[in-house]
Amino acid sequence: MEFSTHSTASLHQIKTAALALGVYADGMLSPAAELIDRASNGAVREVVKSEFRGRPGSTLVLRALAGVTAQRIVLVGLGKQAEYGARAHAAAEQGFAAYLVSAQLSEGVSTLVANPYADSTVRARARAAAIAAGGAAYHYDATFGKPDRDARPKLKKITQVVERGDASQAQAGLREGGAIANGMELARTLGNLPGNVCTPTYLGETARKLGREFKSLKVEVLERKQIEALGMGSFLSVARGSDEPPRFIVLRHTPPKPAGARKAATKEGAGPVVLVGKGITFDSGGISIKPAATMDEMKFDMCGAASVLGTFRALAELELPFEVVGLVASCENMPSGKANKPGDVVTTMSGQTVEILNTDAEGRLILCDALTYAERFKPSAVIDIATLTGACVVALGNVNSGLFSKDDALADALLKAGRESLDTAWRMPLDDAYQDQLKSNFADIANIGGPPAGAVTAACFLSRFTKAYRWAHLDIAGTAWRGGKDKGSTGRPVPLLMQYLLNQA
Structure with a gap:
């Protein structure tokens, strides 16, 4: 999707299929809506009084308004003016984009990005608008035999109206948000693909495609013999139960630096930030098999890996000026004569041995070897992302991802990024007493x-393999996908990770 800016006070003269105007729940009009109301001799205010309540993201369409060139005026609810903030803004932008999609329009003009709220900037509002628009326009039909091509969104372009002096900041925010939306789209599609399509091999090929598309990315995909040579006995013990071969994916984003320039460093330090993703492309539970009722949702157990690949797609598009490393350990967890058994003991890459009491606690068995591998990069920070525990869903539901870290500065930076991106996390305990x-x-x-x-002890397990660097763990079991009638991948926590990286720049 293309995002652009338009600087003008003559909103009533803009030629477009749809022009979005913000309206508050208390009947107050945004400045842009006031301009159109005057141009239309009070038509907007009259409609607002009679039939529009301004709930966040709600829309009402006015056609062929006298004195206005736009074919449609789309009133978009902003909620109560006193409560208008980042979430209401994102809901409004998504509501407008959703209307454009439902009406099968190819473009529209939004004035909502210009509506300020506390602690906001034009750049941040534009970024949020682009992310919301990308989410509204997402459509999955990859595995339909006869995709309904008419159902595919035609939306190609959204133009944001801003003050002339704000154009450069708005354009920067739209570019960032557009890249994040593209990363979320990749993560969502990978998550939504079934396990017989999105295998470890498929994830490896997806990483290679990113490497071919973006010059800053170098991609290496290790196969079983190479993984064995590294001594990743814990990872391989999980992979052993499946006929699908495992893959260990290494991505390195290294932007070119001008001649004579020093290596760019993040705020965390000189080493790269390393993102580690859990890539269990289907999790049956192994010998400790899961209940059948919702086992199909275990295709989503690779959403940590999907979020790493989505984040790399976004950061490469934005050409972030510092090195970032991505590690994805990917395999299936299946029951077979070769699968792990409760009571088995395996040796990790670090040399520590693990007694497997439950084969359905396999995510930590593949992540621990990936976390040991991360040491070779001398990282400034390591963040692992995993759909790790049902216990985290019990604790936090589907609102917040669980954040575990003993490093207060790193935890605070991730929490801040979550608030800024509306992809929130909640810090959980990691006391040594749980290690017992x-x-x-x-x-x-x-x-x-x-x-x-359970979520805490899972994080405590991982912490045993992270002594060499600053580390944080994101448990996204409750936030990476939705069940029920809206079943599907969400693309989280790509916004959080990207906001964290943008803040590092």
């Missing part, structure tokens, strides 16, 4: 700690 639940009589560590504090 992982004691084993037969290995250095058990892979589960029992029912109490």
Whole structure:
């Protein structure tokens, strides 16, 4: 989708199929709506009084308004003026884009980005608008035998109206938001694809395609023999139960630097930020098999990997000026004669041994080796992203991702990025006292700690493999996808990760 800016006070003279105007729930009009109301001799205010309540994201369409060139005026609800903020703004932009999609229009003009609210900037509002528009226009039909081509959105362009002095900041925000929306689209599609299509091999090929598309990306996809040579016994123990071969994907974003320039560093330090994604492309639970009722949703167990690939697509498009590394450990978790059994002991890449008490706690078994591999990059920070525990869903539902870290500065930076991107996280405890639940009589560590504090003990397990660097863990089991009638991948936490990286720049 194309995003552009338009600087003018003559809104009533803009030629477009649809012009969006903000209206507050208390009947107050945004400045742009006031201009159109005057041009139409009070027609907007009259409609607002009689039939539009201004709920966030709601829309009402006025056609052929006298004195206005636009074919349609789309009134978009902003909620109560006193409560108008980032979420209401994003809902309004998404509501307008959703209307454009439903009406099968190819373009529209929005004035909403110019509506300020506390602690906002034109750039941030434009970024949020582009992300919201991309989300509204997302459409999945990759595995339909006869896709309804008429159902595919025709939306190609949204123009944002801004003050002349704000144009450059708005354009920067739209470019950032557009890239993030593209990354979310990739992450959502990977998550939505079924497990017989989106295999570890498919994820590896997707990474290679990104490497061919963006010159700043170097991609290496390791196969079983190479993974064995690294000593990733824990990862391979999970992969052993499936006929699908495992893949270990390494992505490196290294932007070109001008001659004589020093290597760009993030605020975290000189080393690269490393993103580590869990890529279980289907999780049956293994021998500790899951209930059948919603097992189909276990195709989403690779959403951590999808978010890493989506984030790399976005950061490469934006040409972030510092190095970022992505690591994806990918395999299936299946029951077979070769699969892990409860009571088995495996040796990790770090040399630590693990007693497998439950084969459905496999995500941590592949991540621990990836986290050990991350040491070789001497990272400034490592963030792993995983649909790790049902316990996190119980604790936080589908609103916040779970954030675990002993590094206060890193945790605060991620929480801030979540608030700014509306892709929020909630910090969970990581006290050493929880480590006692992982004691084993037969290995250095058990892979589960029992029912109490399941999300916490999973994070405690991972922490054993992160002593060499600053580390944070995002448990996205409740936020990476939705179930029920709206079943599908959300693309989270690509916005959070990208906002964190943008803030580092």
